[in-house]
Amino acid sequence: MSADRQSANLRGLLGAEPVVATAGVGLFADALRDQALTVIEAEWQPPMEGTEGDLARVLADPRRAQANALAAQRMTASTATLVDVVQAKDAVGLERGTFLHAGPPLEWERASGPMRGALIGAVLFEGLAETAEDAEEQLAAGVFELEPCHHRDAVGPMAGVISPSMWLYELRDEVHDNMSWCSLNEGLGKVLRYGAYNDEVITRLHWMTDVLGPLLQQSVRSTGPFDITGILAQMLQMGDEGHNRNRAGSLMLLREMLPGLITAEGSSTDIAEAVRFSGANEHFFLNLGMPACKLATMAAHGIPGSTIVTTMARNGTDFGIRVSGTGEQWFTGPANTPEGLFLGDYGPKDANPDIGDSAITETGGIGGFAMAAAPAIVKFVGGDVPFALQATQRMYEITETEHPMFQVPILEFRGTPTGIDVTKVVRTGILPQINTGMAGAVAGTGQVGAGLVTPPEACFPAALAALAAAVDD
Amino acid sequence: MAAHPTTVELRKGAYHDSVTLMQVSRQVAGTEGILAAQVAMATELNVEVLTGMGFDVPAEAAPNDLVIALRGESEDALEAGRGAVESALAGLRSGGRAAAGLGEAPPPRTLGSAARAAEANLALISVPGQHAVTETFDAIQSGLSVMLFSDNVPVEDEIRLKDAAAQADVLVMGPDCGTALVRGAALGFCNVVAPGSVGLVAASGTGAQQVMCLLDAAGVGVSHCLGVGGRDLKAQVAGRSTKQALAALADDPETTSVLVVSKPPDDAVLADVEDVARGLGLDVHWAILGAGRPDLTAAVESFLAARGRTVPKWPARAAEDEPPISLNGTESASGQGTALRGLFCGGTLADEAMLVAGDVLDAPIRSNLAHDENLHVSGQQRVDGHVIIDFGDDEMTQGRAHPMIDPSLRLERIAAEAADPDCGVLLLDLVLGHGAHPDPAADLAGAIRAARDAAHTDGRSLPVVVSLTGTENDPQGYARVADVLADAGASVFLSNAAAVRHAVAQLPGGTR
Numbered sequence: 001m002s003a004d005r006q007s008a009n010l011r012g013l014l015g016a017e018p019v020v021a022t023a024g025v026g027l028f029a030d031a032l033r034d035q036a037l038t039v040i041e042a043e044w045q046p047p048m049e050g051t052e053g054d055l056a057r058v059l060a061d062p063r064r065a066q067a068n069a070l071a072a073q074r075m076t077a078s079t080a081t082l083v084d085v086v087q088a089k090d091a092v093g094l095e096r097g098t099f100l101h102a103g104p105p106l107e108w109e110r111a112s113g114p115m116r117g118a119l120i121g122a123v124l125f126e127g128l129a130e131t132a133e134d135a136e137e138q139l140a141a142g143v144f145e146l147e148p149c150h151h152r153d154a155v156g157p158m159a160g161v162i163s164p165s166m167w168l169y170e171l172r173d174e175v176h177d178n179m180s181w182c183s184l185n186e187g188l189g190k191v192l193r194y195g196a197y198n199d200e201v202i203t204r205l206h207w208m209t210d211v212l213g214p215l216l217q218q219s220v221r222s223t224g225p226f227d228i229t230g231i232l233a234q235m236l237q238m239g240d241e242g243h244n245r246n247r248a249g250s251l252m253l254l255r256e257m258l259p260g261l262i263t264a265e266g267s268s269t270d271i272a273e274a275v276r277f278s279g280a281n282e283h284f285f286l287n288l289g290m291p292a293c294k295l296a297t298m299a300a301h302g303i304p305g306s307t308i309v310t311t312m313a314r315n316g317t318d319f320g321i322r323v324s325g326t327g328e329q330w331f332t333g334p335a336n337t338p339e340g341l342f343l344g345d346y347g348p349k350d351a352n353p354d355i356g357d358s359a360i361t362e363t364g365g366i367g368g369f370a371m372a373a374a375p376a377i378v379k380f381v382g383g384d385v386p387f388a389l390q391a392t393q394r395m396y397e398i399t400e401t402e403h404p405m406f407q408v409p410i411l412e413f414r415g416t417p418t419g420i421d422v423t424k425v426v427r428t429g430i431l432p433q434i435n436t437g438m439a440g441a442v443a444g445t446g447q448v449g450a451g452l453v454t455p456p457e458a459c460f461p462a463a464l465a466a467l468a469a470a471v472d473d
Numbered sequence: 474m475a476a477h478p479t480t481v482e483l484r485k486g487a488y489h490d491s492v493t494l495m496q497v498s499r500q501v502a503g504t505e506g507i508l509a510a511q512v513a514m515a516t517e518l519n520v521e522v523l524t525g526m527g528f529d530v531p532a533e534a535a536p537n538d539l540v541i542a543l544r545g546e547s548e549d550a551l552e553a554g555r556g557a558v559e560s561a562l563a564g565l566r567s568g569g570r571a572a573a574g575l576g577e578a579p580p581p582r583t584l585g586s587a588a589r590a591a592e593a594n595l596a597l598i599s600v601p602g603q604h605a606v607t608e609t610f611d612a613i614q615s616g617l618s619v620m621l622f623s624d625n626v627p628v629e630d631e632i633r634l635k636d637a638a639a640q641a642d643v644l645v646m647g648p649d650c651g652t653a654l655v656r657g658a659a660l661g662f663c664n665v666v667a668p669g670s671v672g673l674v675a676a677s678g679t680g681a682q683q684v685m686c687l688l689d690a691a692g693v694g695v696s697h698c699l700g701v702g703g704r705d706l707k708a709q710v711a712g713r714s715t716k717q718a719l720a721a722l723a724d725d726p727e728t729t730s731v732l733v734v735s736k737p738p739d740d741a742v743l744a745d746v747e748d749v750a751r752g753l754g755l756d757v758h759w760a761i762l763g764a765g766r767p768d769l770t771a772a773v774e775s776f777l778a779a780r781g782r783t784v785p786k787w788p789a790r791a792a793e794d795e796p797p798i799s800l801n802g803t804e805s806a807s808g809q810g811t812a813l814r815g816l817f818c819g820g821t822l823a824d825e826a827m828l829v830a831g832d833v834l835d836a837p838i839r840s841n842l843a844h845d846e847n848l849h850v851s852g853q854q855r856v857d858g859h860v861i862i863d864f865g866d867d868e869m870t871q872g873r874a875h876p877m878i879d880p881s882l883r884l885e886r887i888a889a890e891a892a893d894p895d896c897g898v899l900l901l902d903l904v905l906g907h908g909a910h911p912d913p914a915a916d917l918a919g920a921i922r923a924a925r926d927a928a929h930t931d932g933r934s935l936p937v938v939v940s941l942t943g944t945e946n947d948p949q950g951y952a953r954v955a956d957v958l959a960d961a962g963a964s965v966f967l968s969n970a971a972a973v974r975h976a977v978a979q980l981p982g983g984t985r
């Protein structure tokens with residue numbers, strides 16, 4: 001249609017067929033359609049209240065585009081390998097009397113039921129108190145140090161309480177030379193991570209410390225290291241989303257570990273019990289998927305100007321996020337209570353507000369963000385299959401990139417939405433979709449259900465304000 | 474009025490654009506028994522309008538709140554009105570886009586996301602001004618040139634956007650850019666003109682529309698019309714977009730000459746831009762609207778002459794002289810007011826009217842466009858003497874659609890002016906083309922007829938002059954609209970300057 005020579009200026013705009021993206025008055029888009037032009041309309045809504053100044057400032061930051069591209073590249077290039085199983089005192093130098101917990105920093109006074117229950121259980125397990133009452137008194141008196149797992153590059157599901165004697169998986173990102181750790185999974189039902197601390201719970205923790213941990217260590221040391229990223233990529237194509245559905249991943253992990261387990265030094269009874277315990281636990285893999293995602297987000301952290309979220313974590317009271325461009329600062333808001341399906345006679349009033357470091361999976365582009373890969377999960381967390389498909393697709397609106405390895409078959413193997421961008425969350429009001437377990441609100445109850453939850457809105461404008469303050473004039 | 478039941482409801486976080494809400498309001502107002510209906514975002518201007526309509530808007534109303542105000546003949550009618558609001562709003566939600574099937578992607582929510590989904594090369598942004606900078610940065614960073622229709626964008630942000638755009642090799646047309654034509658695509662308010670070799674660079678929307686329509690009437694086609702925003706040639710912005718636009722047009726094989734349409738530029742910026750044009754070897758002409766300079770029609774005439782084209786006789790239809798007014802059988806001595814009242818939708822057309830009328834009128838003109846503090850009035854304010862109001866000015870469009878889309882404020886004002894014995898002539902503009910009201914003639918002709926009848930009943934004559942910017946190929950059709958307006962008793966001119974001169978000449982003892 002045009003002459004031989006085409007204008008190269010303005011990226012060839014004057015010589016190319018116009019394709020128009022619009023935001024705002026629908027009538028202008030209609031007028032373009034009337035001219036038979038190709039038009040795509042953004043369904044624009046005002047951003048979160050009072051954020052327009054900070055948004056304009058952060059969007060204008062010349063560092064942002066490259067910083068986010070780098071963060072996304074690092075997040076998706078990260079690899080996770082299970083290299084060892086080590087006790088927390090050796091792995092992260094955890095001192096006797098210090099306890100790690102999930103989520104942002106927390107004081108005992110503000111701790112919720114399940115968090116208190118898990119801390120009481122851990123104090124009992126470490127032999128620092130004789131009775132639950134004694135443990136509680138000491139915790140209330142501030143005898144012990146409490147610290148977020150994230151501050152030691154570790155993650156813990158639900159209450160996420162880690163004490164020095166507990167065994168941790170040790171994962172390494174060879175590309176970025178980072179290490180991350182996570183506790184061993186206790187299975188479902190009455191377990192410490194859901195705030196239960198009766199004898200059955202403490203006895204199991206001792207068995208895990210005395211029997212399971214050493215056997216797993218032998219397995220990894222003799223036949224490892226094991227490629228965890230590879231399992232993550234495969235399990236998404238087998239109907240798992242890596243947060244609340246880990247069935248395929250758990251079986252694949254067991255398959256990797258079995259040869260080393262059955263040839264480990266130990267009684268055949270102990271080995272049989274370790275294999276049975278691991279095989280019976282459909283969340284066996286969660287405690288490896290989480291630190292793998294932690295390694296991915298660690299790689300993306302600390303890039304000046306980047307607006308990518310590198311931590312989402314809850315302590316049962318607060319929900320906290322950290323952002324690549326704002327360093328170690330937490331931006332918190334009151335944790336929401338999940339909505340979903342309940343076990344047995346439990347109901348909504350029994351549920352504790354959102355808890356656990358497991359939202360690191362969504363931060364790394366799986367979990368709720370990969371829900372379309374795991375339609376069966378709606379039977380566990382609620383919603384329906386179209387919801388699962390929509391949830392993943394909605395997350396593309398708030399993420400920087402698509403994961404090259406984590407793919408969703410039903411979406412034509414599109415990569416999962418990865419790298420939550422604070423500015424996009426604030427602009428669209430779309431909050432990250434998290435699939436989660438629900439702990440009972442009363443200490444000692446354990447799990448009451450599973451469901452869907454989002455962060456409180458307040459985290460994101462607060463993070464945006466800090467990003468805006470960090471932009472040079 | 475107090476006897477009729479009313480309801481005012483505030484809804485948080487229920488945003489819709491002003492054009493959509495105007496349509497909802499109309500739909501609801503048509504409900505039986507509903508006397509008045511306004512569904513609008515609670516901006517300062519809209520709250521003022523609602524208060525003027527006798528509605529009591531809660532003080533906590535904020536610009537992001539949706540306000541639903543109804544007055545009905547009875548409580549039952551009000552209830553029916555509420556139902557109509559619900560179904561109109563629900564209709565918006567189910568308008569094809571909301572219902573996504575299994576596996577269907579939800580609609581994009583940001584400009585960048587939309588651009589990626591369609592591999593767009595051009596963005597049209599018309600979100601409220603305070604949010605426009607964010608969407609525009611997103612578009613620039615996605616590699617799109619932008620037509621930024623939104624107004625109320627601070628000049629510091631404009632500079633940041635244009636610097637980022639230059640770095641990304643894309644163009645920011647705006648802010649407050651109403652008109653652009655890119656390779657045949659009419660963006661915003663734009664007329665349907667023949668393709669040709671004249672490239673327009675426009676720092677003014679309706680100015681560009683006037684120029685492209687005059688060119689079209691002269692048989693001269695346009696290659697592209699690149700908007701740059703009204704402040705681009707001022708000292709602060711320093712011609713950032715103009716220079717980019719000139720470079721692109723210089724490199725465009727379709728374009729052989731360029732006409733820049735602008736308000737008076739900063740002298741240094743003008744010199745700089747002229748240097749740039751020379752360096753590009755570009756044949757650049759200027760249509761600059763300012764005191765002591767030729768009006769747009771004269772500028773187009775010189776441009777045509779310079780290119781060896783004949784200047785045509787511009788379309789004009791003068792109404793017949795008014796018959797003498799007789800009241801109760803006796804001729805009135807004071808049968809016509811003495812003031813010019815110009816009510817415009819096009820900002821540049823209003824500016825030009827100020828300049829052309831100012832040259833020939835003795836008394837000063839008050840206006841919401843006046844720079845002189847003593848002559849500046851709010852667009853909402855009624856004052857004595859000569860008045861020219863731009864209904865498209867920033868203060869008049871906060872949370873409201875542009876008057877080219879939603880003529881209601883101006884229609885009300887026409888009726889108010891007609892009732893004023895001081896008003897000697899009504900000067901109006903009407904701009905056709907894409908983006909503008911699909912059938913503006915009916916409403917305006919009705920208002921003109923009503924205004925003239927009201928004046929006549931009052932014993933006065935009231936000439937009405939319309940500056941009609943448009944082309945025969947516009948969706949509304951120039952001749953059809955001109956016929957309807959002429960039938961209502963108006964004089965109709967394609968040349969805005971000619972319309973202004975004719976209007977002034979209608980004043981009793983008017984300067985000729």
